[in-house]
Amino acid sequence: MWNTVFPYLLSGISVGGQYALIAIGYTMVYGILRLINFAHGDVFMVAGIIMVYMAASGVPLWLCIPLVLVLTALIGFVIERVAYKPLRSAPRMSAMISAIGVSYTLQNLVLYVTGGLNQIYPTIPWISDSVTIFGATTKMVTVITPILTIVLVVALVALINHTKIGMAMRAVSRDFETSQLMGIKINRVISTTFVIGTFLAGVASVLYFTNYTTVIQTSGAMPGLKAFVAAVFGGIGSIPGAVVGAFIIGIAENIIKGLDIILFKAGIIGGPMGLATFSDAFTFALLIIILAVKPTGLFGEKITDKV
Amino acid sequence: MTEIKRKKLDSATVISIVIVLALYVAVFVAEQFIPATSMLFTVIKKGATYALVAVSMNLLNGFTGIFSLGQAGFMLIGAYVYGIFTIPVISRMDVYQYYNGGLVQFTLPVFVAMLLSGLAAAFLALLIGLPVLRLKSDYLAIATLGFAEIIRALFQWDKLGPITNGSNMLRLFPNFNDFNIRNADGQVVVYLSTLVPLLIAGVCIFVIILLINSTYGRALRAIKDDEIAAEAMGIRLASHKRLAFCISSFFAGVGGAMLAMYQTTVQAKSFTTAMTYEILLIVVIGGIGSVTGSCLSSFLFVACSEWWLRFLDQKQVIGDFEVPLLRNGFRLVVFSIIIMIVVLFFRQGIMGRKELPDLIRQLQGKKVKGGASK
Numbered sequence: 001m002w003n004t005v006f007p008y009l010l011s012g013i014s015v016g017g018q019y020a021l022i023a024i025g026y027t028m029v030y031g032i033l034r035l036i037n038f039a040h041g042d043v044f045m046v047a048g049i050i051m052v053y054m055a056a057s058g059v060p061l062w063l064c065i066p067l068v069l070v071l072t073a074l075i076g077f078v079i080e081r082v083a084y085k086p087l088r089s090a091p092r093m094s095a096m097i098s099a100i101g102v103s104y105t106l107q108n109l110v111l112y113v114t115g116g117l118n119q120i121y122p123t124i125p126w127i128s129d130s131v132t133i134f135g136a137t138t139k140m141v142t143v144i145t146p147i148l149t150i151v152l153v154v155a156l157v158a159l160i161n162h163t164k165i166g167m168a169m170r171a172v173s174r175d176f177e178t179s180q181l182m183g184i185k186i187n188r189v190i191s192t193t194f195v196i197g198t199f200l201a202g203v204a205s206v207l208y209f210t211n212y213t214t215v216i217q218t219s220g221a222m223p224g225l226k227a228f229v230a231a232v233f234g235g236i237g238s239i240p241g242a243v244v245g246a247f248i249i250g251i252a253e254n255i256i257k258g259l260d261i262i263l264f265k266a267g268i269i270g271g272p273m274g275l276a277t278f279s280d281a282f283t284f285a286l287l288i289i290i291l292a293v294k295p296t297g298l299f300g301e302k303i304t305d306k307v
Numbered sequence: 308m309t310e311i312k313r314k315k316l317d318s319a320t321v322i323s324i325v326i327v328l329a330l331y332v333a334v335f336v337a338e339q340f341i342p343a344t345s346m347l348f349t350v351i352k353k354g355a356t357y358a359l360v361a362v363s364m365n366l367l368n369g370f371t372g373i374f375s376l377g378q379a380g381f382m383l384i385g386a387y388v389y390g391i392f393t394i395p396v397i398s399r400m401d402v403y404q405y406y407n408g409g410l411v412q413f414t415l416p417v418f419v420a421m422l423l424s425g426l427a428a429a430f431l432a433l434l435i436g437l438p439v440l441r442l443k444s445d446y447l448a449i450a451t452l453g454f455a456e457i458i459r460a461l462f463q464w465d466k467l468g469p470i471t472n473g474s475n476m477l478r479l480f481p482n483f484n485d486f487n488i489r490n491a492d493g494q495v496v497v498y499l500s501t502l503v504p505l506l507i508a509g510v511c512i513f514v515i516i517l518l519i520n521s522t523y524g525r526a527l528r529a530i531k532d533d534e535i536a537a538e539a540m541g542i543r544l545a546s547h548k549r550l551a552f553c554i555s556s557f558f559a560g561v562g563g564a565m566l567a568m569y570q571t572t573v574q575a576k577s578f579t580t581a582m583t584y585e586i587l588l589i590v591v592i593g594g595i596g597s598v599t600g601s602c603l604s605s606f607l608f609v610a611c612s613e614w615w616l617r618f619l620d621q622k623q624v625i626g627d628f629e630v631p632l633l634r635n636g637f638r639l640v641v642f643s644i645i646i647m648i649v650v651l652f653f654r655q656g657i658m659g660r661k662e663l664p665d666l667i668r669q670l671q672g673k674k675v676k677g678g679a680s681k
Contacts, residue, residue: 101647
């Protein structure tokens with residue numbers, strides 16, 4: 001039984017870590033701007049594409065990774081300045097539509113550049129190596145992801161709790177207008193948020209695509225949506241919440257992928273049920289349940305609206 | 308009361324109706340003389356489908372202020388219900404080849420099946436609406452989007468295969484070409500394959516317009532402007548929202564059936580969130596809160612993406628000069644940039660909140676009532 005479940009659990013934890021890194025970007029941006037940044041998943045995908053092209057043009061891999069991370073963060077910065085900043089005083093729906101527009105644009109740009117073909121992600125030595133733990137063979141990246149995720153999250157939480165810019169971020173997410181009156185440079189804070197968020201998405205893309213090996217223009221949509229669900233699940237605006245939510249969703253998704261085999265081996269069902277079809281749908285079912293039962297998520301703060 | 312009557316009879320409205328009818332006649336005449344393979348008809352067929360779905364989305368997003376992103380899910384329901392009930396019995400063995408001919412062994416008339424498509428989508432909306440409509444703006448958006456994804460997975464589930472054909476496509480059901488009137492030899496006598504979809508969409512949109520201009524429509528607009536104030540004025544929020552959601556889904560379902568006819572095949576995996584985004588962008592380009600705008604921008608959107616911007620996807624040589632950048636996919640890049648410009652700088656879209664009669668009144672030099680105020 002354990003031998004059947006363990007590989008799925010392992011890849012679940014790994015994917016969960018990758019979702020967590022993406023989810024942080026969503027949750028931080030939402031916390032400050034109250035904007036669902038629909039383009040975030042596509043930025044993650046673009047990071048993958050940049051890596052493919054950079055490696056193909058002969059840049060050594062050890063240089064590629066930092067360059068990709070910097071470029072991704074830069075893209076995040078530019079997107080915010082071009083597509084969201086002009087709409088800051090507009091109704092919230094406008095910014096969301098703009099985010100959808102950016103997502104559409106990024107996907108089409110990548111479609112144009114790649115010709116709509118699957119791109120093979122470069123094999124990064126060491127993290128692509130196979131390892132065997134507790135009898136399950138997997139890639140090194142599976143083991144590294146959760147560790148790296150935890151390290152990055154701890155660093156981020158420290159940044160938010162103990163630095164000046166972190167304090168500014170907390171202030172802005174609490175009250176946008178007042179913090180502006182207190183002399184906080186809103187634009188700088190928002191840009192920093194985007195840079196951090198997209199940087200983490202860049203890290204996630206290196207880990208994720210090392211695991212899945214191909215990138216195409218739609219690769220970012222599903223992980224993006226799931227990461228967002230994770231952020232809502234954990235309580236949007238809360239970083240630990242997003243991480244916990246992401247791990248839950250990653251694990252649940254992968255267990256469902258293997259549910260047919262697991263249940264079969266446990267003797268509960270007699271034949272394949274095709275339950276793997278629901279691995280994506282389950283995430284959204286979870287979302288709807290949490291929204292119906294506890295709309296603020298696991299760790300979310302309660303918000304009261306005034307007339 | 309008297310004011311409403313006067314409004315219905317004013318010349319601008321009459322002129323608008325005449326213009327629309329003239330367009331229908333023009334399409335009918337064109338169809339008889341221009342070869343059926345012309346891109347024009349493809350654009351009109353697909354445009355009519357998208358117009359209906361866009362208007363139905365506008366009813367929610369533009370008129371009621373419910374930001375729903377579940378349109379693709381409801382279209383999927385509509386398309387599948389239509390496909391499942393209209394595949395001729397003799398073809399079922401071919402279509403459901405992995406499921407022994409499938410469970411459904413009868414065929415409904417096309418229009419009955421279309422109505423059923425709408426009703427199925429509306430019923431589902433009723434169920435979904437119970438938990439979802441209580442949510443606030445962006446949570447509602449993401450929840451409806453989630454539902455669309457769940458529906459998509461459900462329809463691909465192998466165990467439902469005898470009904471939905473699993474992840475295989477539905478095909479061989481009647482499509483737009485079957486509206487053409489043929490003589491005994493199978494030759495087309497009267498071409499109707501473009502006019503009929505346009506008529507279906509037209510009738511549905513007309514119903515939506517009537518709805519928007521009723522007291523009920525005004526209640527919806529009040530909800531959009533301020534929920535709490537509307538409630539204080541005695542508008543029952545929950546039931547109005549639910550009804551708007553169901554009606555919008557009904558027409559999205561009918562639109563889905565039309566899309567099935569247009570594509571001639573249906574497969575669940577094509578009804579992605581990207582489709583919803585596309586329709587949302589159409590609504591935005593047309594102007595959130597304008598039926599005329601949604602219709603215009605649907606046709607523009609389809610014409611640009613299927614026809615007018617096609618040249619951007621091919622190598623173009625002017626004299627000795629080969630235009631750079633042009634290759635497969637460039638059209639979509641140009642297109643996205645246009646959309647971003649509209650979203651960022653022309654937030655009103657093509658029409659703002661104006662309708663066709665408002666435009667005519669403007670031309671006549673009269674004052675526009677309640678035009679683009681925001």
